[in-house]
Amino acid sequence: MANTGLEVKQLYSDRDDRVLFADLCFQLRAGELVQIAGPNGSGKTSLLRILAGLSSRYEGEVLWQGKSLLKHRHEYLQELLYIGHGAGIKAVLSPLENLRWSCALRGLNNNDDKILSALAKVGLSGFEEQACHSLSAGQQRRVNLARLFCIPASLWILDEPFTAIDQRGVSEIERWLSEFVSEGGAVLLTTHHRLSFAQDFKVVTLGEVANV
Numbered sequence: 310m311a312n313t314g315l316e317v318k319q320l321y322s323d324r325d326d327r328v329l330f331a332d333l334c335f336q337l338r339a340g341e342l343v344q345i346a347g348p349n350g351s352g353k354t355s356l357l358r359i360l361a362g363l364s365s366r367y368e369g370e371v372l373w374q375g376k377s378l379l380k381h382r383h384e385y386l387q388e389l390l391y392i393g394h395g396a397g398i399k400a401v402l403s404p405l406e407n408l409r410w411s412c413a414l415r416g417l418n419n420n421d422d423k424i425l426s427a428l429a430k431v432g433l434s435g436f437e438e439q440a441c442h443s444l445s446a447g448q449q450r451r452v453n454l455a456r457l458f459c460i461p462a463s464l465w466i467l468d469e470p471f472t473a474i475d476q477r478g479v480s481e482i483e484r485w486l487s488e489f490v491s492e493g494g495a496v497l498l499t500t501h502h503r504l505s506f507a508q509d510f511k512v513v514t515l516g517e518v519a520n521v
């Protein structure tokens with residue numbers, strides 16, 4: 310099959326002599342969502358960073374559309390939208406400026422109409438030109454999430470996308486994920502929240518770590 314999405318084959322990674330995961334195998338196809346689950350410190354963020362092309366601390370293979378991520382990194386990154394668990398925005402810039410910057414990194418210039426409609430979609434109408442440091446934690450998170458709607462991608466990798474988001478916002482994000490998947494997008498995410506998702510989805514659970 311030509312379009313095989315993301316394939317993780319026999320992935321191994323460790324930190325400070327502690328194995329985070331070994332022989333990890335799973336596949337994420339177009340039109341699917343996979344949740345990476347596991348307790349604090351089990352390696353979810355480490356895995357997502359590897360799959361976002363930000364870390365090479367691993368052994369094994371990661372393929373996108375059947376091609377090695379290592380050999381076709383640039384091509385892969387053009388199709389990927391990664392939102393990490395940090396704020397991911399520059400506090401001194403406004404939402405509009407932050408998103409202009411994100412879009413420009415993908416070669417998308419003169420994209421203000423799309424950016425403004427993305428900001429409206431995430432509930433930030435009226436805050437477009439206010440410095441991000443003066444926004445609430447949830448609003449800052451929403452600035453980051455607005456990237457979903459102004460940067461085209463076929464794979465979303467999202468690390469704790471619901472952090473700091475209110476209850477209504479969580480349902481909205483779940484709906485956005487569901488719509489993206491229905492349109493053939495692929496989503497890989499971590500969350501400690503119990504996902505309420507319209508379609509079936511897979512859960513890949515990373516190993517237990519010390520109980521606290």
Ligand SMILES: Nc1ncnc2c1ncn2[C@@H]1O[C@H](COP(=O)(O)OP(=O)(O)OP(=O)(O)O)[C@@H](O)[C@H]1O
Pocket residue numbers: 324329347348349350351352353354355356
């Ligand atoms: N930059 C780093 N330097 C050293 N150790 C690190 C670093 N980043 C992560 N680790 C270690 O790797 C392990 C896995 O961390 P990771 O952030 O991937 O876990 P996680 O499953 O995402 O946790 P959480 O649910 O708390 O977000 C932890 O033991 C952590 O201490």
